Amino acid sequence: MKYIYPAIFTKENAGKYSINFPDFENCYTCGDDLKDGFKMAEDVLAFTLYGYEKEGKTIPTPSDLKSIHAGNDKFVNYVVCDTLEYRKMHNNKAVKKTLTIPEWLNEEASAKGINFSAVLQNALKERLGL
Structure with missing residues (x-):
């Protein structure tokens, strides 16, 4: 704002x-x-x-x-x-969020070394237009 x-x-x-x-x-x-x-x-x-x-x-x-x-x-x-x-x-304090994803998706992402926090942050910024 x-x-x-x-x-x-x-x-x-x-x-x-x-x-x-x-x-x-x-x-x-x-x-x-x-x-x-x-x-x-x-x-x-x-x-x-x-x-x-x-x-x-x-x-x-x-x-x-x-x-x-x-x-x-x-x-x-x-x-x-x-x-x-x-x-x-x-106001950059980290806030822990619990989320649920299918097990197969978790396994694939973990195998490829995907950072879940970074993906979620990027997706939220994109969705919010930030």
Whole structure:
């Protein structure tokens, strides 16, 4: 899932930035510079939205960039994130699944050294269009 939300970037001391997302409660971060700030903003936004998805919470509609007034030493910019990519990077714990196949198929695959986990993963990715 790809999302785009406005963020308020506030310039701090020594070139650092603090960033918050007005559409979410408790969604904020900081960066050592502007480039780091954007990276950190993408990460915290993906983390927040992944939590919403996992908990089945309603994801808010993004505010219009023009409706947010930043003030001095601040600017508003959109931040994009992809929660599927975030999950791939941060949620790679192996999960054991039990499955049933015919004995003859098991024997043939085992004889040919087929990795059942790899086959299942590839088939699921293909079926899900990932």
